[in-house]
Amino acid sequence: MTDAGIANETHAAIEAVWRIESARLIASLARIVGDVGLAEELAQDALVAGLEQWPRDGIPPKPGAWLMTTAKHRAIDQLRRRSNLQRKHDEIGRDRELEQRIALAGQASQDEDDVGDDLLRLMFTACHPILPRDARVALTLRLLGGLTTDEIARAYLVGEATIAQRIVRAKRTLSEARVPFDVPGGADLAPRLASVLDVVYLIFNEGYSATAGDDWMRPGLCEVALRLGRMLAVIAPNEAEAHGLAALMEIQASRLAARRGPDGEPILLADQDRRRWDQVLIRRGSLALERAEGLGGALGPYALQAAIAACHARARHAEDTDWARIVALYDALAQIAPSPIVDLNRAVAVAMAYGPAAGLEALEPLADEPALRGYHLLPAVRGDLLVKLDRPDEAAREFRRAAEMARNSREQALLRRRAADAAGSPTD
Amino acid sequence: MRYLLLSEDGMTDRSTTSEAEAAGVVYLAGGVEPAARATHLTVDGARRTVTGGPSGLDNGAGRLVDFAILDVASRAEAVEWAGRFAAASGGRHIEIRRVVLHDERLSAADRRAD
Numbered sequence: 001m002t003d004a005g006i007a008n009e010t011h012a013a014i015e016a017v018w019r020i021e022s023a024r025l026i027a028s029l030a031r032i033v034g035d036v037g038l039a040e041e042l043a044q045d046a047l048v049a050g051l052e053q054w055p056r057d058g059i060p061p062k063p064g065a066w067l068m069t070t071a072k073h074r075a076i077d078q079l080r081r082r083s084n085l086q087r088k089h090d091e092i093g094r095d096r097e098l099e100q101r102i103a104l105a106g107q108a109s110q111d112e113d114d115v116g117d118d119l120l121r122l123m124f125t126a127c128h129p130i131l132p133r134d135a136r137v138a139l140t141l142r143l144l145g146g147l148t149t150d151e152i153a154r155a156y157l158v159g160e161a162t163i164a165q166r167i168v169r170a171k172r173t174l175s176e177a178r179v180p181f182d183v184p185g186g187a188d189l190a191p192r193l194a195s196v197l198d199v200v201y202l203i204f205n206e207g208y209s210a211t212a213g214d215d216w217m218r219p220g221l222c223e224v225a226l227r228l229g230r231m232l233a234v235i236a237p238n239e240a241e242a243h244g245l246a247a248l249m250e251i252q253a254s255r256l257a258a259r260r261g262p263d264g265e266p267i268l269l270a271d272q273d274r275r276r277w278d279q280v281l282i283r284r285g286s287l288a289l290e291r292a293e294g295l296g297g298a299l300g301p302y303a304l305q306a307a308i309a310a311c312h313a314r315a316r317h318a319e320d321t322d323w324a325r326i327v328a329l330y331d332a333l334a335q336i337a338p339s340p341i342v343d344l345n346r347a348v349a350v351a352m353a354y355g356p357a358a359g360l361e362a363l364e365p366l367a368d369e370p371a372l373r374g375y376h377l378l379p380a381v382r383g384d385l386l387v388k389l390d391r392p393d394e395a396a397r398e399f400r401r402a403a404e405m406a407r408n409s410r411e412q413a414l415l416r417r418r419a420a421d422a423a424g425s426p427t428d
Numbered sequence: 429m430r431y432l433l434l435s436e437d438g439m440t441d442r443s444t445t446s447e448a449e450a451a452g453v454v455y456l457a458g459g460v461e462p463a464a465r466a467t468h469l470t471v472d473g474a475r476r477t478v479t480g481g482p483s484g485l486d487n488g489a490g491r492l493v494d495f496a497i498l499d500v501a502s503r504a505e506a507v508e509w510a511g512r513f514a515a516a517s518g519g520r521h522i523e524i525r526r527v528v529l530h531d532e533r534l535s536a537a538d539r540r541a542d
Contacts, residue, residue, distance in 0.1 A: 012504035019501055020451060020508060061515070116450065223499060230452030257529070280456050 010055045018047055021064040022146040027118035029071055030181050032105045033098065036125055037171030038075075040143060046071035072102050116235035119144070121181050123232065127196040128179055135170035136199045137206075138163055144231075145203075145224045155217040156206070193236075197245045197302060200228045204249050208256075211264055219256075226253055233288060240297020243288045247306035250285030251313050254278040265410065270318040282313045301337040304329055323353035340371045348381055356388040376405035380415060387422055396423035430455060430527040431498050431506035437519030439494040444517045448498065448509050455497045462490025497527060 022043060029039035046067040050059075060066040079095045079102075126139040141147045141155075149167065153160040184192045207221030229246040236242045258276035261267055289310055292303040308329045315321040330346035343366055351359020363382055372378050383398035399419035406412045433439065448454050467481040496513070500506050503526070510522040 009504075012502060013508065016500075016502060016505035016508040019505055220501075223501075226499070227452035231450060234450040234452075284455075 007055060010059070011051075013059055014047075014051060014054055017050075017059065017063045017067075019146045021067060022047075023119060023122065023144045024064065024115050025067050025071065026143050027122040028068060028105075028115070029075070030122060030125070031118050032072075032102055033075060034181055035175055036122070036143065036181065037175055040171070042071040042075050042078075043067070045074045049074075072105070075102050117183070119231065120183050120235045123196050123228075124183055124192055125174060125179060125181055127192075127199045128174065129192070129195055130177055130179060131170050131173060133199075133202070135166050135173075136195070137202055138166045139170045140199050140228070141203065141224065142167055144228060147224065151217050154215045155221050157215070157218075193239060193241065196232070197241055200225050200232065201245060201249070201302075203228070204252070208252065222249075222253055222256065225249060233291075238295065240292045240295035241300040241302050243292035243295065244297055244300045244303030244306050247285045247288035247292060248302050248309055250281045250288060251306060251309040254281035254285065254313065269312060274316060274318075277313065282310075285313070286310055299332055299336060301333065304333045304336070308333075321352070323349050327353050340366060340369045343369075344372065344378060344381065351385055351388075356385040360385045360389070374405050376402040376407075376411070376415070378402075379405070380418075383418065383422065392422045396420075429500060429502065429506075430529075431500060431503065432525045432527050433496045433498065433506065433510050433513065433522050434525070435494050435513070435519050435522040436491040437494075437514070437521060438492075438517050439496065439513045439519050439522060441494075441517070444513050445496060447512060447516070448496070453498045453500050453505075453509065455499045457494075457496040459492045459494045462492055464490035 025043045025046070026036070026039050029042050030036045033039055033042070049070050050063070050067060054060075054063075076099055079099050122143060123140070126143050127136045131139065138152055141152050142149065147155075149164045150160050153163045156163070183189075203221050204225035207219050207223070207225060210218035210221070226246075226249050229242075229249045232239075232242045233246040254277050255269075255272060257278065258272040258274070259267055285306065289303065289306045292298070292300065292306070297303050298307070308326055311322050311326050311329070326349040327346065330342060330349055334342050334346060344363070347359050347362035347366070350362040360382065363378070363385070366372055366378060379398040380402040383395045383402060386392075386395035386398060396419045399415050399422060403412050403415035403419060406415055438444075445454055445457050461482075465480070465482045468479045470477040470479070498506055498509055500509065503524070506524050510524055513519065514522055
């Protein structure tokens, strides 16, 4: 192999080490120094040192430990330099204390449980409600997903400077608000955990909505989110909703290969080639769902959505789907997490389980729902049911309305064709 | 990207893969019986011959082949995990191969990384 080839290979190996180690490194450092932003800088410094030394000396057998030791040395160096420069008495005292903590932290070798606890603290901090949602997402991808700023920017189709600024601002906010690096306890835990799960699922959905021709980092977000979800289920094993979210993402990911046609056009669940569903992921999802239910979490919002996804996954053919059970699950979901979208999906399930007339009736109360005003799927679903009820003129009107509301041209064309089909059907 | 790791050195018992499980990269892990117990089907025209299988004579000779299929960002990451599995299990040799499903078209990203 050429020198350049070896250098490339070493570089790829270092990147791989970083992908595996960065979250744990940052998490452990943040516990020691008490500041996520500083921890990330130290971790980056250690990586730079590795990039300098490893191509020459080879990658050490325990690269994670090497990075940690290097980062701690950097931390102590920085503190000493700062103390000498500033010479403010109280600050020197505080820095001494910190220096001692760093030195002590180096002695005890960490076991996996401690690492898990640190990672959990890092998740809670990165997803802190004090931060705007897009900052939580960026920080999570950066600190826990090991993504570079450039990768995040490409995944979200925005400029790199935007993401860099978002991350800097988020770290400053956390630092200024003195957000403790900890897992919240008591009554705080549930809403804070919900914020963590929300961020991971947002990342997954961003990847899921990627279309053909998008930068390859976009669909990659599904993989990153799935990794984070699986990690959460391991480090927070008693949290039913962590397993519920993992279950939901595993099952949705099982359909990734089947949900687009050869030209990238979306294929509806009912029309997908179910032989292309990934049965390994479905099995993983079902096991995760069982775990959520075993922890008494069957009625959590993610577990319920996972249970609905599992109903579809179990059906070998679309017509085998247990729609009555899906209706019941949507009923439960509407109670704990009411939303017009849930009501709309429930109405579709009602139509499948109990006939189009029942579905239309279930749609009735949604007509005046402000959140659905302008949402093309509402008239589209109504049009669908009216076709089945042999009311073609009304159906055509609904499809035309839907076409006016639809935002992308492919959907508009599809809905206009359906309007024409419906209007033409009695005379054809 | 998905990679298959193969080893005869007892790679994939739970304690070996726990770190990778916690990192969320394990898609599937398990083992296949030793080659000495494998069944072989030979087809010659319309004639099928089946040989081998657990005859009782092999006494379980040979070693179980452990496998793990990982979802990772690059081949280098698969190699790094393999190194960790070897370190955790005392194994000496792990084979690493890219897995491509029938309906998976190689995306630009995959070509880039390999």
